[in-house]
Amino acid sequence: MAEAGTLHDAFIDELRDTYDAEKQLTKALPKLAKAASDPTLRQAFESHLEETRRQIARLEQVFESLDEKVRGKHCDGIAGIIEEGKAVMEEDFDETTMDACLIASGQRAEHYEMAAYGTLVAWATAMGHTDAARLLQETLDEEKAADEKLSSLAEGGINQAAAGAGQPDEEEDEPAAVGAGAKKTAAAKAKKAGARR
Numbered sequence: 001m002a003e004a005g006t007l008h009d010a011f012i013d014e015l016r017d018t019y020d021a022e023k024q025l026t027k028a029l030p031k032l033a034k035a036a037s038d039p040t041l042r043q044a045f046e047s048h049l050e051e052t053r054r055q056i057a058r059l060e061q062v063f064e065s066l067d068e069k070v071r072g073k074h075c076d077g078i079a080g081i082i083e084e085g086k087a088v089m090e091e092d093f094d095e096t097t098m099d100a101c102l103i104a105s106g107q108r109a110e111h112y113e114m115a116a117y118g119t120l121v122a123w124a125t126a127m128g129h130t131d132a133a134r135l136l137q138e139t140l141d142e143e144k145a146a147d148e149k150l151s152s153l154a155e156g157g158i159n160q161a162a163a164g165a166g167q168p169d170e171e172e173d174e175p176a177a178v179g180a181g182a183k184k185t186a187a188a189k190a191k192k193a194g195a196r197r
C-alpha cells in the first residue's frame with residue numbers, strides 16, 4: 001500500500017490549485033473590465049489584473065522557497081465561478097444592473113481566493129514555512145482589499161443606481177418635493193395617480 005499523503009502533500013496540491021486559479025483569473029478579469037460601464041469599476045478590475053500577475057509571481061517564489069517545481073493543477077472551483085460570470089455577461093441587463101452583477105461575480109472569485117489563501121497561510125505557518133507564510137499573507141491581504149474595494153463601489157452608488165434604473169418617474173420626483181418644487185411635484189403626482197385610475 002502506498003504511504004498516506006501528508007499535510008505537506010495537501011499544501012503543495014493546494015498551491016498548484018491556487019496557481020491555476022490565478023492564471024484563469026488573468027483571462028477572466030479583462031472580460032469583466034470590458035463589460036463594466038462605470039469607469040471606476042472598470043479601473044478596479046484592471047488594477048486587480050495587474051495585482052493578480054504579481055500574485056502569480058509571488059506563488060512562484062513560494063514554490064521556489066519550498067524547492068518545489070512551479071506547476072498548476074486545474075482549479076474546478078474558480079472555473080465554475082468564471083463560467084457563472086460569463087453567463088451573467090450574456091444577459092441583457094441595463095448598464096448599472098450589469099455593473100452590480102459584475103461586482104457580484106468578482107466578489108465570488110475574491111472570496112474563493114480568500115478561502116484558499118487563508119488555508120495556505122495557516123498550513124504554511126503550522127509547518128514552519130515562514131517565508132511561504134509571509135508571501136501568502138501578502139496576497140491574502142490584497143485579496144481582502146480587492147473585495148472591500150468592490151463592496152465600496154457597490155454600496156457607494158452602483159447598487160443604488162441599479163435599483164433606481166428600473167423605476168423612472170416617481171422615484172426621480174422625490175428630491176424635488178421640498179420648497180418651491182413641492183407643489184408642482186404634488187400636482188404631478190396627483191395627475192399621475194389620476195392617470196392610473
Ligand SMILES: [Fe+2]
Nearest residue numbers: 022052055113
Ligand atoms: Fe488573486
